[in-house]
Amino acid sequence: MNSRQEAEQELPAERRRRELLDAADRVVQREGPSASMNAIAAEAGITKPILYRHFGDKGGLYAALAKRHTDALLAALREALDAPADRRRRVEATLETYLVAIEARPQVYRFLMHPAETAPTGESGFDVGVHSAPLLRRLGEELAEVIETRIDLGPGGAQLARVWGHGIVGMMHAAGDWWLSERPCSRKELVSSLTELLWGRLAEAGDKPGGPVF
Numbered sequence: 093m094n095s096r097q098e099a100e101q102e103l104p105a106e107r108r109r110r111e112l113l114d115a116a117d118r119v120v121q122r123e124g125p126s127a128s129m130n131a132i133a134a135e136a137g138i139t140k141p142i143l144y145r146h147f148g149d150k151g152g153l154y155a156a157l158a159k160r161h162t163d164a165l166l167a168a169l170r171e172a173l174d175a176p177a178d179r180r181r182r183v184e185a186t187l188e189t190y191l192v193a194i195e196a197r198p199q200v201y202r203f204l205m206h207p208a209e210t211a212p213t214g215e216s217g218f219d220v221g222v223h224s225a226p227l228l229r230r231l232g233e234e235l236a237e238v239i240e241t242r243i244d245l246g247p248g249g250a251q252l253a254r255v256w257g258h259g260i261v262g263m264m265h266a267a268g269d270w271w272l273s274e275r276p277c278s279r280k281e282l283v284s285s286l287t288e289l290l291w292g293r294l295a296e297a298g299d300k301p302g303g304p305v306f
Contacts, residue, residue: 105146108146109146109147109156111136112132112136112138112143112146112147113156113157113160115132115135115136116132116135116136116153116157117157117160117200118135119131119132119135120157120199120200120203121197121199121200122199123199124198124199124200124202124203125202125203125206127203129143129144129150129153132153157203157204158204158226158227161200161204162204162227162230162231165190165193165231166230166231166234168189168193169186169189169190169231169234169235170234170238171189172185172186172188172189173185173186173238179294179295180287180291180295183287183290183291183294184283184284184287187264187282187283187286187287188279188283190264190268191268191271191279191282191283192279194268194272195272195279198272201272204227205227205265205269228258228261228262228265229258231261232254232257232258232260232261232262233254233257233258234257235256235257235258235260235261236253236254236256236257236258237253237257238257239253239256239257240253240254241300242299242300243294243297243298243299243300244297244298244299244300244301245297260290263286263289263290264286267282267286
């Protein structure tokens with residue numbers, strides 16, 4: 093057994109998995125959707141079979157990276173929604189938080205939302221049946237829960253909250269995707285325009301009795 097193999101065995105599985113995800117993150121930040129398993133293994137100083145052993149396949153690695161970044165984004169969005177401000181400002185802050193996140197790490201965004209955009213030579217890339225829909229669905233469900241908990245929508249409120257949650261996330265994703273690729277206006281202008289679009293019905297609804305303020 094060589095020293096690398098010994099080191100591999102000595103590292104606890106979770107710590108090693110985290111280190112490999114860190115290496116994958118670095119490659120994705122450089123290469124975006126064209127990031128290959130070969131490049132990630134090389135960045136981590138291991139062979140591809142070791143990478144597969146920890147994540148199963150490309151889909152497993154993609155899912156692990158997606159969860160890492162989605163968790164971070166959701167934490168930031170929750171912080172914006174809980175900010176000590178009036179409802180309109182919290183809507184603006186939530187939209188701003190999402191756009192700041194995708195602008196700060198555009199290659200990561202493209203990797204997560206457009207995994208098959210550019211396949212590496214000799215590989216199938218990350219077009220493995222795992223795509224942006226589960227990520228957007230998770231964001232939509234999280235926002236729906238916030239809306240249902242905080243806004244009094246009357247009879248049928250739970251269903252309406254889900255419609256609003258998924259609709260708002262779909263709007264943010266589509267508008268953000270277009271904005272990131274074309275930059276037709278400033279981020280501030282986009283936030284203002286999207287807030288105006290959302291504000292009518294949100295302004296009319298009251299806070300849910302006994303619930304957190306929205």
